[in-house]
Amino acid sequence: MSALEVRGLSASYGTGPAVLRDVTFSALAGQAVAVLGPNGGGKTTLFRALLGELAPTSGTVAIAGDLAYVPQTERARLDFPVGALDVALMGAYARTPWYRRIGATDRRRALDALGRVGLEDRARERFGALSGGQRQRVLIARALVRDARVLLLDEPFAGVDRASERAMVDMLDDLRADGRVLLIATHDIEQARRWDRVLCLRGQQIAYGAPAQALTTSVLEQTYGAEIVVLEDGRRAVAVQHHDHAHQ
Amino acid sequence: MTEILRSGLLQRALLEVVVLGAACGALGVWLLHLRHAYAAESLAHAMLPGLVLAALAGVPLVLGATGGVIVAAALIALAARDTRVGAEVAVAVTVTTAFALGAVLALSPAVPARLGELLFGDLLGATSGDIATACGLAVAIAALLAFGYRPLTLAVFDPVAAPSLGVRPARVELALLALLAVAMVAAVQGLGNLLVFALLVAPAAAALRLGGCVGGQLLWGAALGAGAGVVGIVASAELDTAAGASVALAAVAMFVVAALARPGPSSGFGGARRSPLAALGARR
Numbered sequence: 328m329s330a331l332e333v334r335g336l337s338a339s340y341g342t343g344p345a346v347l348r349d350v351t352f353s354a355l356a357g358q359a360v361a362v363l364g365p366n367g368g369g370k371t372t373l374f375r376a377l378l379g380e381l382a383p384t385s386g387t388v389a390i391a392g393d394l395a396y397v398p399q400t401e402r403a404r405l406d407f408p409v410g411a412l413d414v415a416l417m418g419a420y421a422r423t424p425w426y427r428r429i430g431a432t433d434r435r436r437a438l439d440a441l442g443r444v445g446l447e448d449r450a451r452e453r454f455g456a457l458s459g460g461q462r463q464r465v466l467i468a469r470a471l472v473r474d475a476r477v478l479l480l481d482e483p484f485a486g487v488d489r490a491s492e493r494a495m496v497d498m499l500d501d502l503r504a505d506g507r508v509l510l511i512a513t514h515d516i517e518q519a520r521r522w523d524r525v526l527c528l529r530g531q532q533i534a535y536g537a538p539a540q541a542l543t544t545s546v547l548e549q550t551y552g553a554e555i556v557v558l559e560d561g562r563r564a565v566a567v568q569h570h571d572h573a574h575q
Numbered sequence: 576m577t578e579i580l581r582s583g584l585l586q587r588a589l590l591e592v593v594v595l596g597a598a599c600g601a602l603g604v605w606l607l608h609l610r611h612a613y614a615a616e617s618l619a620h621a622m623l624p625g626l627v628l629a630a631l632a633g634v635p636l637v638l639g640a641t642g643g644v645i646v647a648a649a650l651i652a653l654a655a656r657d658t659r660v661g662a663e664v665a666v667a668v669t670v671t672t673a674f675a676l677g678a679v680l681a682l683s684p685a686v687p688a689r690l691g692e693l694l695f696g697d698l699l700g701a702t703s704g705d706i707a708t709a710c711g712l713a714v715a716i717a718a719l720l721a722f723g724y725r726p727l728t729l730a731v732f733d734p735v736a737a738p739s740l741g742v743r744p745a746r747v748e749l750a751l752l753a754l755l756a757v758a759m760v761a762a763v764q765g766l767g768n769l770l771v772f773a774l775l776v777a778p779a780a781a782a783l784r785l786g787g788c789v790g791g792q793l794l795w796g797a798a799l800g801a802g803a804g805v806v807g808i809v810a811s812a813e814l815d816t817a818a819g820a821s822v823a824l825a826a827v828a829m830f831v832v833a834a835l836a837r838p839g840p841s842s843g844f845g846g847a848r849r850s851p852l853a854a855l856g857a858r859r
Contacts, residue, residue, distance in 0.1 A: 378739050396739040407608065407732045408788050417733070420725050421741030466736075473740070 329353035329389075330508045331477050336386035338376040345384060347372045348531040354524060356391075356476075356506040359499065361519035361538075364528035365551050370512040373528065374479045377510075392476030395469075399482050400462035405455035411465045412450040415440050418472030433472065440468035444498055460491025464498065477508045484518060496521070516542065584699050585812055588765075591701040591709050592804030592822055595762045596774050598713040600800020601720055601793045602758055603779025605751055608731045608789075612776050613663070614651075614752065617670045619759050619772045621647030623677030626693045626768060631685055636693075637708070640760040647673055648756065677768075696767030696819035698808070705764060712761040719754060720793065727751065728789065766819045773823035774800055781833035799829050 332353040339345045347369035354360050362370050375381040377388055378396055395418070418440070419433035441447050444464035446457075454462060463483055470478050483499075484492055499509055511522060519525050525541040527533040527550040534541040534550075606615055625643020629636050647669065654665030681690040692700075720727075729737040730747035737744045755775070762771045778799035779792075786792030807822030814821075 380738050394739070396736050398733065398736045402735045403733045404731060407728075408786070408792070409728065409732060410788075413728075414732075417725075417729060417740055420729065423725075425722055425725070 330356040330358075330391045330506075331510075332387075332389040333377070334387045336373075336376060336388060337384045338372050338381050339384055340372075340381070346530065347376070347528070350386070350526075350528070350532045352524070352526055352532070352535040354508045354510075356508060357503045358524060359503055359509040359511060359522040360524040360526055361522045362510055362512045362526045362528065363514075363516065363519045363550060364533075368550070369528045369530055371481070374481065374510070374512065377477075377479060390477055393473060394477045394479065395473045395475030397463075397466045397470050397478055397480045397483065399485055400459055400466060401486065403454070403462070403466075405462075407455070409454050410451050411441060411446060411454055411457065411461075411468075412437055414454050414465050415450075415468040415472050418469040418474075421473070437468070437472050440471040441465070443471060443501070444468045445494065458488075458491065459486040460488060460495060463487060463491075463495065467498070467502075471502075475507070477510070478502065480509060480511045482512055482514070484513065484515065516547065582812075585808065587701045587703075587706060588698045588818060589805065589808050591706050591765050592698055592808055592818075593801045594706070594709040594713045595765065596778065596800030596802070596804035596822070596826075597797040598709070598716045598800070599758055599762060599771075599774040600778035600782065600796035600798070600803075602716050602751075602755060602796075603775040603800070604782050604786075604789070604792045604796040605720070605727055605731070606755060606775060607779050607783055608727075609748055609751060611748070611752065611755075614666065615755055615759075615775055616772045617651065617666045618644060618647055618752075618756060619763070619768060619775075621651070621670045621673040622759070622763065623674050623693065623768050624680060625677075626763065627677045627680040627690075630693065631680065631683070636764050637760060640763050643673075644756040644760060648752075692767070694767050694769045695817060696763070696765050696770055698765045698818040698822070701765055708761050709765075712758060716754065716758065719750075723747070723750070724789070766822065770819045770823040773826045774803065777823075777826035777830045778803055781830040784833045784837040799833075800826070803829055 334351050336350040337345045337348045339347075350369075350373060352360070362373065364370050372381065374396060376383050377390070378394060412434075415437040416429055416433065419429050419437070423429055423433070438447060438450060441450050444467055446461060446464055446468070449457065449461065454465060457465065467478070467480075467483075483495065487495060499511075502509060509522075511518075513519055520538040520542060522538070524536065525538050526535045527541060527546055529550050529552070534543075534546040606612060622640050622643030625639040625641070625646065626636055627639070628642070629639020632639075650669045650673070651666050654660060654669050655662040657665070660668075677693075678690070681693065726742045726747045729740055729742040730744035733740075734744040758775070759771055762774065766774060779796045781799050782792045782795035786795045803826035804822055806828075807825040808818060810816065810825065811818040811821035
């Protein structure tokens with residue numbers, strides 16, 4: 328049985344035109360899905376629709392278990408005085424009634440989660456003082472405290488150096504071994520080849536499948552349009568990136 | 576000092592300003608974290624017509640302040656909806672209009688209270704009712720800040736992921752602004768339309784420099800707000816200066832001392848979000 332099943336999903340902002348149409352895919356427990364597409368291609372919209380922040384105009388979403396969103400770390404306020412442990416504990420906020428303190432079980436869980444991402448010794452450190460890769464791992468720990476079965480990761484490798492990137496990939500593999508589903512929004516086509524499935528979006532679903540099948544030259548050209556440069560053998564492709572984008 | 580202890584007038588003023596200072600100092604910390612200092616100042620100034628109308632009609636100023644805040648907030652919200660105008664221009668235009676309207680009304684001969692009292696407050700005229708109001712406000716703010724700690728933290732720290740963690744940042748901000756309006760209504764009579772803002776922002780700005788965590792900042796804000804009240808009232812009695820203005824200056828002096836002591840970047844300013852100064856410069 329699929330841990331995540333999306334059928335015919337379309338979504339729009341307010342009464343505007345659909346910004347995402349006809350998305351149909353499913354993922355088994357333990358699978359990592361790269362969500363590839365240009366800026367404004369619908370990656371953020373897909374995540375918001377899955378999170379229930381955006382009501383789909385059509386289609387259905389079925390998720391086995393809880394869902395957590397792991398934002399880009401620079402979207403958090405780095406000047407805000409919270410420690411790594413405080414941030415991990417935010418994963419327990421939703422299940423703690425407003426009049427209760429965060430319980431000892433959740434504190435232990437948060438410390439365990441920081442341990443799993445290799446940051447148990449940084450629990451007291453200020454979030455903003457950590458490196459980009461460490462901050463990303465703290466945000467993943469927060470999703471673990473939430474005990475989410477499906478993690479939506481928004482450009483988790485942006486602003487992360489090579490060494491941290493390798494550590495992060497190992498960590499994500501570890502989460503897959505738990506049977507969690509990972510949706511990884513990325514610009515990086517080489518990165519996308521590393522995961523079990525690839526979902527290519529450009530306002531609508533262009534392709535879904537194993538990287539070897541899905542990432543063809545024609546699919547990449549449809550996904551990125553003029554923004555793509557496909558290198559000689561068709562195996563390597565480089566997306567021209569525009570970083571002055573604003574997420575909706 | 577002995578004069579202050581003997582004078583019932585000064586005792587009441589001291590009590591009023593200490594309670595208000597503590598409440599506003601703590602509230603101000605979140606206000607700065609949410610980068611709503613500009614909105615706070617605007618709201619304070621825009622309630623002037625309400626105050627003047629209340630003085631004209633002879634009803635308690637609290638009623639006028641309440642009406643003034645509600646109308647000002649509604650006008651700002653309405654004007655900000657026009658995307659051609661933009662939120663900051665909308666605020667600026669609304670506030671200037673309201674303030675000018677208030678001044679015009681206040682210059683009519685029928686206004687019993689002097690315009691100066693509405694603008695600069697009348698701390699020495701604090702009644703037992705005013706003090707009771709201030710205490711009620713302080714308790715309400717303490718309770719709401721204690722129970723609102725987690726939603727406020729998420730709304731400030733991570734508004735993008737907050738909805739997925741069970742918190743709607745827009746609602747949290749609205750709730751804080753509503754609380755702010757209540758605080759200003761309670762404090763405006765003592766501190767005045769122009770000076771109430773000083774207690775909301777200056778102690779909090781100092782607290783952001785001094786506190787290592789949010790809890791510490793809230794405590795610093797409350798302590799410095801109350802401290803500014805004491806220093807201001809004592810100075811005004813000793814030096815024979817205006818009470819409200821002395822409190823405002825004491826609060827600002829505390830920020831200057833804190834800024835000199837901790838010259839590092841303060842966590843409340845300089846960000847990209849909603850800072851009017853940033854908006855004047857180039858877009859990021």
